[in-house]
Amino acid sequence: MMRPIAVSCGEPAGIGPEIAAGAWAALRDTVPILWIGDPAHLPEGTPWQAVASADQAKTAAATALPVLAQDFGAPRRPGTPDPAHAPHVIAAIEAAVRLVDSGDCAALCTAPIHKQALIDGAGFAYPGHTEFLAHLGGADRAVMMLASDALRVVPATIHIPLAEVPQALSARGLTDTILITHAALIRDFGIPAPRMAVAGLNPHAGEGGKIGREEIEMITPVLDALRAEGLDIAGPLSADTMFHGAARARYDVAIAMYHDQALIPIKTLAFDEGVNVTLGLPFIRTSPDHGTAFDIAGTGTANPASMIAALRMAARMAEARHGR
Numbered sequence: 001m002m003r004p005i006a007v008s009c010g011e012p013a014g015i016g017p018e019i020a021a022g023a024w025a026a027l028r029d030t031v032p033i034l035w036i037g038d039p040a041h042l043p044e045g046t047p048w049q050a051v052a053s054a055d056q057a058k059t060a061a062a063t064a065l066p067v068l069a070q071d072f073g074a075p076r077r078p079g080t081p082d083p084a085h086a087p088h089v090i091a092a093i094e095a096a097v098r099l100v101d102s103g104d105c106a107a108l109c110t111a112p113i114h115k116q117a118l119i120d121g122a123g124f125a126y127p128g129h130t131e132f133l134a135h136l137g138g139a140d141r142a143v144m145m146l147a148s149d150a151l152r153v154v155p156a157t158i159h160i161p162l163a164e165v166p167q168a169l170s171a172r173g174l175t176d177t178i179l180i181t182h183a184a185l186i187r188d189f190g191i192p193a194p195r196m197a198v199a200g201l202n203p204h205a206g207e208g209g210k211i212g213r214e215e216i217e218m219i220t221p222v223l224d225a226l227r228a229e230g231l232d233i234a235g236p237l238s239a240d241t242m243f244h245g246a247a248r249a250r251y252d253v254a255i256a257m258y259h260d261q262a263l264i265p266i267k268t269l270a271f272d273e274g275v276n277v278t279l280g281l282p283f284i285r286t287s288p289d290h291g292t293a294f295d296i297a298g299t300g301t302a303n304p305a306s307m308i309a310a311l312r313m314a315a316r317m318a319e320a321r322h323g324r
């Protein structure tokens with residue numbers, strides 16, 4: 001059996017512990033996982049086993065959720081984050097990264113964090129996992145991709161205020177985002193000649209400069225330069241008409257200019273099975289596409305499907321890269 005996937009617990013007040021337990025039950029015979037967190041936060045009745053190493057997790061996984069136990073010092077209160085948990089949530093991510101860095105685990109899959117809870121509780125200095133993992137992995141730039149059978153999307157800017165998007169977009173940043181995405185589609189998704197589609201920033205991709213000039217001044221020159229290097233890229237396209245079925249059939253990935261332009265279409269089409277993948281890291285990282293879902297935490301109704309899809313995708317990527 002393959003090496004385990006390290007799973008960081010995420011925000012204990014959210015649905016992370018529940019979807020990890022659900023995913024373990026669904027995948028116990030196919031994808032071993034090693035959950036890093038406080039076992040007291042797991043749903044009551046979850047069969048779990050403390051393990052000291054990834055090797056032990058491989059053998060334990062068939063009968064119990066293997067846990068690298070951390071004492072968070074306080075119980076979980078579903079829906080209400082405890083500031084005292086915040087440093088432990090961050091430490092769990094760091095521990096998971098050490099396990100993939102060392103090669104003991106094949107990949108990392110993160111359960112959702114609550115950004116505000118980590119900022120308030122621990123002064124977390126990153127907008128999300130993506131940037132934190134880039135820091136831990138020593139990557140200059142990490143790229144967020146949300147992937148499903150229906151659609152793959154990449155936002156060129158991520159967690160910044162909408163008003164800052166035009167200034168944050170740059171030729172260098174967009175070029176890097178496209179090149180990192182292109183390389184990942186070949187390496188991790190088995191697409192030898194990726195077809196890429198790039199959205200404009202403005203309505204109607206700027207309408208020839210009448211509704212904004214970013215397309216003319218920055219996006220089109222970047223795409224032209226990359227086409228000259230042989231990349232198959234369409235755009236800049238009107239974002240409102242590039243996500244219907246016939247349009248999606250023409251590309252393997254859509255690059256969007258900002259978070260919601262990318263994530264609204266995929267969460268509308270594939271909320272239950274969408275996977276968040278970080279590209280450009282020295283290790284494999286996936287995550288469910290959803291967040292902490294405080295409104296349903298502790299009710300037993302959280303759907304583990306996206307977590308299961310994230311673990312399956314991490315396993316497939318690990319097999320493609322390392323053969324196990």
Ligand SMILES: NC(=O)C1=CN([C@@H]2O[C@H](COP(=O)(O)OP(=O)(O)OC[C@H]3O[C@@H](n4cnc5c(N)ncnc54)[C@H](O)[C@@H]3O)[C@@H](O)[C@H]2O)C=CC1
Nearest residue numbers: 111112113114115116287289290291292293295296302303
């Ligand atoms: N990878 C990560 O760490 C992510 C973290 N977040 C964080 O999550 C927090 C909450 O974000 P929201 O925008 O409220 O999105 P959310 O995804 O947590 O919740 C949106 C709605 O979807 C439902 N939902 C989400 N996952 C579900 C599941 N597995 N089964 C059943 N229903 C589910 C929730 O109950 C809620 O009604 C924020 O702090 C955000 O930053 C959001 C996305 C990803």
Ligand SMILES: NCC(=O)COP(=O)(O)O
Nearest residue numbers: 127128129130131276287
């Ligand atoms: N909206 C996606 C999201 O919040 C995931 O961010 P990250 O924690 O994976 O960087």
